Amino acid sequence: MTAEHVTTEHAMTEQTLRSRVLGVMADWSSDQRSFKSASWGKAMMWIFLVSDTFVFSCFLISYMTVRMSTTVEWPHPSEIFALDIGGKKIPLILIAIMTFDLITSSGTMAMAVNFAYARERKKAAILMLVTAFFGAAFVGMQAFEWTKLIHEGVRPWGNPFGAAQFGSSFFMITGFHGFHVSIGVIFLLIVARAVWRGDYDVGRPGFFTSRKGRYEIVEIMGLYWHFVDLVWVFIFAFFYLW
């Protein structure tokens, strides 16, 4: 009885796997579209993100390489990234808040996508604004962290705590990531405005592209936003925890 049960279940998973593989093959050997469920915009964003992954990977691998090749001791992250709060040094507290902030923003973004598809325009727009706010707060905290480190004498070309490459990599990588977040915030604001006004219901043409937008753009924004969030997790792990 049980044995039979197990075999049928086994057969079933095999069946679904097989049919899935066949499904993908059928899609790729069909005409018109290779990703049947993805619109042009979504496909483009995914492929862009793959390319951007390579950019971030190159940055992070380069950082690891210089960290290992430099002859001077690497500054201790838990000391450098500590904040004095109430006379006590709390390591990594700011980063913890920043990470929490960014992950929360991913949550509000996901909710915005959901409401956009439900055509609850106001809710979607407000959630996007909230997301943008969290993003802006993240960049703000990053600016604070940069200021603090600069006051302590950390420069791209050197610092009092150890290897010069510490400052170089830190400013370069967090700067590049912060740039991504800032771009995201700007586009969130633009899309939130369009959603609020109902541009996608009346088919108002875009200012630059002069094409009609669709609610899907919210989801595409979401893809980007989650990606930027995910990248941060890696930066956090490799830069602050190593």
Next chain:
Amino acid sequence: MTDASVPQNVAPPPAEVEDVELYHAHSWLTKYVFCQDAKVIAIQYAGTAITVGVLALVLSWVIRLQLAFPGAIPFIDASVYYQSVTMHGMIMVVYMLTAIFLGGFGNYLIPLMVGARDMVFPYVNMLSYWVYLIATLVLVSSYFVPGGPTGAGWTLYPPQSILTGTPGYDYGIILMLVSLILFIVGFTMGGLNYVVTVLQARTRGMTLMRMPLTVWGIFAAAVMALLAFPGLFVACVMLLLDRTLGTSFFMPSLVELGERKDYVGGSPILFQHLFWFFGHPEVYIVALPAFGIVSDLISVHARKNIFGYRMMVWAIIAIGVLSMVVWGHHMYVSGMDPWFGFFFAVTTLAIAVPTALKVYNWVLTLWHADIHFTTPMLFALGFLVTFVNGGITGLYLGNVIVDVPLSATLFVVAHFHMVMGIAPVLVIFGAIYHWYPKITGRMMDERLGKIHFWITFLGAYAIFFPMHYLGVLGMPRRFYEMGETAFVPASAATLNIVITVIALAVGFAQSIFFYNLFRSLKYGAPAGGNPWRAASLEWQTPETPPGHGNWGAHLPVVYRWPYAYSVPGAPEDYLPQNAPPMSGEHSP
């Protein structure tokens, strides 16, 4: 596949995506300058690329003049020489070849060949061109800043590239890096368009395995570029920071002119890895579109289907994948763990397998074919010869032991000019002669075309073939002057003079091509819609040159592959991709 008597795919599946709305230009400015039509963008890309290409050609004369008549020409001093070598190499590889294959032919041919109205995001596509234009302007502007352009060599290796001894230390290197970063940003916008258009915007009946190999080559190259350019992007950003902010990513502590620099503890080898992670795929980014185009030229002008179409597609994919993991063969002389050397040598030589397969298939396509020696066909055949030549010397250089003495000699210069200099340029010429009638509605002059071909082909051979010999003699590459060098016989100097004279002549002879190009605009014989009787979709447009939106009211429907030549029983000797199936027909 099931029943031979029923034509397959009589009715391809219904359209999955509604027809797109296109931007319709209202003014001269949006129609010809800030234009979102891929065909116009293609011409803008190609025009810019050819213009800087001519600049690079002139720079190669500067190099050659110095090598033949050392010190005889007053304005060519060591700095000018190195600046010319650098700018020549960088412009040719990145700003000319990459831009013309992907931005030029990619933009023109992809939408037409897959049956789309335009690229998927025309606005982004337009931005791509303008960013590219700015990148070239920034690059060229380095001629007008104090110190001139950088002389670091197109590989820009630090530490030397950002030290004061290198020409262009002040601004040239900065402009070069900024320009490359802009180029990559611009390319990414275009590249995403090319990839998504191929994947998601094909017309009904156009399966991936019915795409012309041209589209396959450009598609694979665009994917590779999207994955490889990040390496260069990161390298440029970091080198720029090293130069401007004094960071030490790539710079070890060093003493220059008795003065200790502030750099400390960086890794120059890291730059080489990043650079070649881009640099090697780059070779195939220009080669794969050339492969694809050549396949189509050969097939059309030999009136035969391409031999082993599926093999050709898989070979393109295999080459694309393999070439992402071979970059280390450029770093044999930088020293590496023998096991890495072994890995990179093996993968490098493995690429020869799919590449050789392609060459065999081209040759087999020609076998017993009805070859028309038109100008495009001649250029395609010229490509085959130079490519095989360069490919064979590539096998020499792929082996660590052979590479170490030959690297940094003219042998390497001969090798890469054969395989990625001359070969793709011949394809570009062939492709222009081939598609010019579609783009302008007129034919280019065949007689001038043939004269142009023979001068260019034989001339290029005469220039680069002797360089193998000079390389084996030990003539170093990137040397301003040899002075008294015992191992180089006097005859080598004579040979150098011969090469230079031919190089100048071949360079000037290109004016035949430009004369033909512009004259035919007005006086060329009217071409009609399909002068080569070609089967692929771009020749089946309702108008020639194709109008805005390419296809008039209805998108074409595709019933077969693009190589239906010499079909028995067909009314003509070919069947266009969109002609309804004949009864009993059985094409893929």
